[in-house]
Amino acid sequence: MSAMQSGCGCSCGSGDAGPKVIFSCSGCADVGELADQTARKLTRDGAGKMACLAGISGRVSGIVKSTEAAQSILAIDGCPLDCTRKTLEITGFSKVNHLRFERCMAARQRQVVAVRPVVVGRRPICRRRWDTPQKSWPLFRMEPI
Amino acid sequence: MKIQILGPGCAKCTKLMDTATTAAKELGLDCEIEKISDLNQIMGFGVMMTPGLVVDGEVKSVGKVPSLEEMKKMLQ
Numbered sequence: 001m002s003a004m005q006s007g008c009g010c011s012c013g014s015g016d017a018g019p020k021v022i023f024s025c026s027g028c029a030d031v032g033e034l035a036d037q038t039a040r041k042l043t044r045d046g047a048g049k050m051a052c053l054a055g056i057s058g059r060v061s062g063i064v065k066s067t068e069a070a071q072s073i074l075a076i077d078g079c080p081l082d083c084t085r086k087t088l089e090i091t092g093f094s095k096v097n098h099l100r101f102e103r104c105m106a107a108r109q110r111q112v113v114a115v116r117p118v119v120v121g122r123r124p125i126c127r128r129r130w131d132t133p134q135k136s137w138p139l140f141r142m143e144p145i
Numbered sequence: 146m147k148i149q150i151l152g153p154g155c156a157k158c159t160k161l162m163d164t165a166t167t168a169a170k171e172l173g174l175d176c177e178i179e180k181i182s183d184l185n186q187i188m189g190f191g192v193m194m195t196p197g198l199v200v201d202g203e204v205k206s207v208g209k210v211p212s213l214e215e216m217k218k219m220l221q
Contacts, residue, residue, distance in 0.1 A: 018208050019193055049193050061204035062191025069194060069208035 018069040020048035023056070023084050024076040031078030031101045038101075039076055048074060053084055056091050064091065072097060146176035148220070151187045151197030154180075158196040161210045165198065168216040176220075 024039035025032050043050040055063030067073060073093055075084040077100045085098050148165050152158025162180060169176050181187060187195065190204055198206040198219065205219045 021193065051193060052191070055191055060191050062197070062207070063193075065197075065204045065207040066191065066193040 018066075018071045020072045020074065021067050021070040022048040022050045022074045022076065023053045023088065024050070025053065025078050025084045027078050027083065029078060033078075034101055035076040035078040035084075042074075048072075053087055056087055056093075059091070067093060074099065077101070146174055146220070147201055148176050148178045149199035150178065150180050151190065151192055151199060152180075152195040153182045153184070155195075157210055158182075161196040161198060164210060164213055164216050165220075168213055168220055171213075172217055172220060174220060 022039045022042055024035040026036035026039075027033075039050045042048055051063055051067065052060075056067065067088075073088065073095065074097045075088055077084045077098070080100065082098070082100065085096055088096050148169065150158060150162045150165060152161065158180075162178070165178060169178065187197065190197065190199060192204060192207050194208040196206075196208070196210065197204060198211070198216075200219060206215075211219065
């Protein structure tokens with residue numbers, strides 16, 4: 001993706017590997033917004049390129065062809081409806097890496113206009129009960145803005 | 146028919162332009178071939194990597210240079 005040929009600044013020199021494309025459901029519930037924010041953060045961090053899921057639903061040729069050329073596809077869903085994964089599958093993209101927030105973060109689906117993650121504490125990471133906790137990860141609660 | 150080649154002007158983009166020109170000539174098509182190198186315009190097609198081939202507003206190929214035979218099929 002970032003490889004270049006002849007210093008021209010395009011992605012032509014990346015060989016057979018296209019970009020890693022990220023789609024999120026960006027739904028109206030808080031987990032949908034969290035999925036959207038995650039896709040944007042991954043794009044900012046250079047892990048892939050976020051693309052519009054609506055472009056897949058609407059069969060926008062540029063987005064569909066770019067997805068076909070992608071090295072890998074990541075679908076981020078907020079809730080068990082799995083709209084992102086299903087939309088991609090209906091369009092013919094069966095090899096999709098799938099991430100669902102409700103499953104991995106025990107997030108609850110609520111119908112709110114906008115939310116923001118608020119750190120409410122930290123949880124120690126220990127692989128076994130007798131391990132001394134060395135690190136911790138933040139615990140979030142989603143609050144309406 | 147309008148053919149647009151999306152790419153900033155590297156080797157693959159130039160090769161795509163040549164292939165499209167050859168295919169159009171061999172098919173005897175009356176077409177206009179335009180080279181688009183402005184990244185904002187390229188992004189406007191929803192294309193995330195180059196080179197890209199657009200025929201009458203529809204993106205036909207992204208991220209590769211099709212063979213001459215493939216190109217002819219896309220233009221027909």
